Amino acid sequence: MQKLLDILASGIHDAKNQLFIAESLISDAEKRHSIDLAEARYALESAANRMSRMLTSYRVMRHESRLSLLPVIVSDLCAEIALDQRNHLAHRNLALDVECTTDEAWPLDRDLVIDMLNNAVQNAGRHARQRIRLTAEQQGEMLVFKVDDDGPGFANLPPSRGTGLLLAAELARMHVRRGHCGSLTLSNGSPLGGARFELRLP
Amino acid sequence: MNMDFTDKRFLVIDDQAMAREALRSIAQTAGAFSVEFACNYQDAIFRIRNNTPDVILCDYMLGDGRSGQQLLEELRRFKLLPDETIFMMVTGEQSYEQVVSAVELVPDDYIIKPFSPDKLLLRLERILVKKAFFADYYKERRKQEFARALALLETKLNSTAGRGYRFEIMRQKAETLLASGHNTAAEALYRGILDAGEFPWARAGIARTLQRQNRLDEARHEIERVVASTPYYFDAFDVKATICLAQGDTDEAQQVLEQVARKTPRNYLRKRLLAEAASLNGDTETARAVMSDVIANDNMPGAVLAEDRLALARSHVAHDDRIAGEAALIGIRDSEVQNFSLDNQSSYAALLAICCPERGKKKFIGLRPALMSTELAIMNRLDVLHAALYLNDAELADRQAESMMAGPDAKSAFSAMRKLYALYGREVDFRELQKQVALRRIHHT
Structure with a gap:
């Protein structure tokens, strides 16, 4: 089971890295063309947060979650x-x-x-x-x-x-x-x- | 305060080219004046040494078995990070949060990808405010002006601006108290912090203060709790190992260190501690392999010290490989030998006397009067004991053994002493010495 958690965690990690690349490209385009694409970035960040939340839920359900105070x-x-x-x-x-x-x-x-x-x-x-x-x-x-x-x-x-x-x-x-x-x-x-x-x- | 980053130099550290580009772009949008890249660990250290940036954005995963946390620890170890430089860890996952919340050595902040330029700016501005708040304290602390540093912290703790930094002020205060030898005051403060929140670093702090007060069983109990609850907190394992050594539990000390060293193969400070534990534990093979690794691979300039070569020579001597022992000793420069403390001088002379009697014996005998009367650290004392036994100097040998048995290192040195006496066929004398020391203790009490 630990293995499944590792697969999920590393997949989410990679996906968030890619979303970050996307966000940087968007913010670069905003600057170059003086346009506001904040809503696109918001959607990306929401997607990333969703994935993290899913992983947290899974950990909590398996009682493997620990708070970082x-x-x-x-x-x-x-x-x-x-x-x-x-x-x-x-x-x-x-x-x-x-x-x-x-x-x-x-x-x-x-x-x-x-x-x-x-x-x-x-x-x-x-x-x-x-x-x-x-x-x-x-x-x-x-x-x-x-x-x-x-x-x-x-x-x-x-x-x-x-x-x-x-x-x-x-x-x-x-x-x-x-x-x-x-x-x-x-x-x-x-x-x-x-x-x-x-x-x-x- | 100047919250502008347009005159700031950024360094982006990431092993992935796309990710580096992304960080650069975000930093530039946030207003960075210039952005440099480092694509791996060594390159990062080189750049930071040669031209310290104002802001470091470092990815947590650096590839090649290295992490941003290791880089941070190495930078602090070699004092390459000025207090003014911002170190921000960048990570794609929440698990780094577990590391940050546990360990003593933390970056200024960390940020989880993906994030916007505005978010980065907000976080960086906060760090600047915090650094400004602590600036005068950092200055005194760096100069080791502990009393003045403590006075500044006290003022800050009672100030309105300090309310938000309450925990950080208490933490700094406890560390400064510990560094200046105020163990009971540090303990009380750590207990206060722990009452406000179960911070692993605070519980480890309690263990450290208890250890300094020689309350070893309590120290062991506290550190076991930390180790069990925070597997990422590697320094806590080191603390546990040093407590085990003081308790004479050399076997557990070595096991603990081996277990963490496997996870942090490039932490050479930990490996030095492992070599010491293995050596005290009688596992000379491990001690030798680990010290060879340290000397071959701890490749920051100035990282390998004369003490390390002594440790390597010691491990060769334990294997009766006197040629290799002598070679290790020859690696120590004359200028280093001349500047040795008495501790190291004793080891140097003792090991040389064993490896190469014609060169070392005279030097060792010259030190004899001092060795009969002075206090030495445990590893050095064991080297002197070995040489004395080897040269058939029973009086000098017994003096070393008695002194160790009566002192605070009795437990950690015990099995190593017994083995040395056995090696030279003097088990009976060792038991006799033990009896005498015990009797003397009874008469004293």
């Missing part, structure tokens, strides 16, 4: 989500507001948490009317991320979860510190009127 400055993390998503959302006339009220560093798995939040913002983007809001704040021993939108909210609660959300919930639970573990909650409690994705990390 790094102290990450929370506001830096929010800035990366904004950089990854804002442009794309603007194309669809959606605004992404980011509010980060903590200047702390937090021990978390940077790439996995960024992917979870990117995925949450993308999901919100499918249902939002005009705006999405990402907030990050410290509540006692927990770091709380919320993604709110002004869409119609979930039709059923709890909503049926796709692979991305199931994985996010599992990864949240894997963040453990001082006897607390992380959690993921989906609700219709958004002050913007729509759905809320709430990720709590110890």
